Amino acid sequence: MKVIPTGIPDLLIIEPDVHGDARGFFMESFNQRVFEEVTGVTATFVQDNHSRSAQGVLRGLHYQVEQPQGKLVRVIQGEILDVAVDIREDSPTFGHWDSVRLDAAHHRQLWVPPGFAHGFLVLSDSADVLYKTTDYYAPQHERAIRWDDPTLAIDWQRHAWHWGDIPRLSAKDATAGRYLDLLSSS
Structure with a gap:
């Protein structure tokens, strides 16, 4: 397994060892001991989630104000743009x-530590996303930040979109709050 740092310390790209030949491939998608040794992260995963979404669907930016979840995210079919926002107020990369x-072709994973807002945009015709979480889903503590928040100014790579100017959003995500407003009320 190889770890690739991102622009935010603690947010890590994980490349598992993939063994392939003409028959196909084999990989360990998760091994607790190796994950801890290579990343230095000692996380206990309590829930596995699987979502399937059509092209242009944007899920997020979600976080929980209590019971924050760390997430280990991977794609088993299709392609996504995965985004994480550091909302840890004591972090030097806050905001x-x-x-x-x-x-699915490259098998990379993203470790999103607790204290981040997380979301993804489906770039392919559809995508199956699997992610492990370090705490249970708690809808009473869930919050969402607008995908197009002007303060964050996330580059959702609109130049590559083939479906229009607005992604497909859930009702919850379409009415999500602004970054600065949500953090002041958390």
């Missing part, structure tokens, strides 16, 4: 974001 393309 910074980074993104990475994840796809």
Whole structure:
């Protein structure tokens, strides 16, 4: 397994060892001991989630004000632009974001530590996204930040969109609050 740092310390791209030949491939998608040794992260995962989304769907930017979740994200079909925003108020990268393309062909994963808002945009016709979480989903503590928040100014790579100017959003994400407003009320 290889770890690639991002522009935000603690937010890590993970490249698992993939063994392939003419028959296909084999990889360990997760090994607790290796994950801890290579990343230095000692996380206990309590929930596995699987979402399937169509092209142009944007899920996020979600976080929990209590029971914050660390997430280990991977794509098993399709391609996404995965985005994480550091909302840890004591962090030197507070308010910074980074993104990475994840796809089924390259098997990369993204470690998103607790204390980040997280979201992704589906770039392919559809995408299946799997992610492990370090705490349970708690809808009463969930919050969302607008995907197009002007303070964050996230580059969602609109130049590559083939479906229009606005992504497909859930009702919750379409009415999400602004970054500065949500943090002042958390």
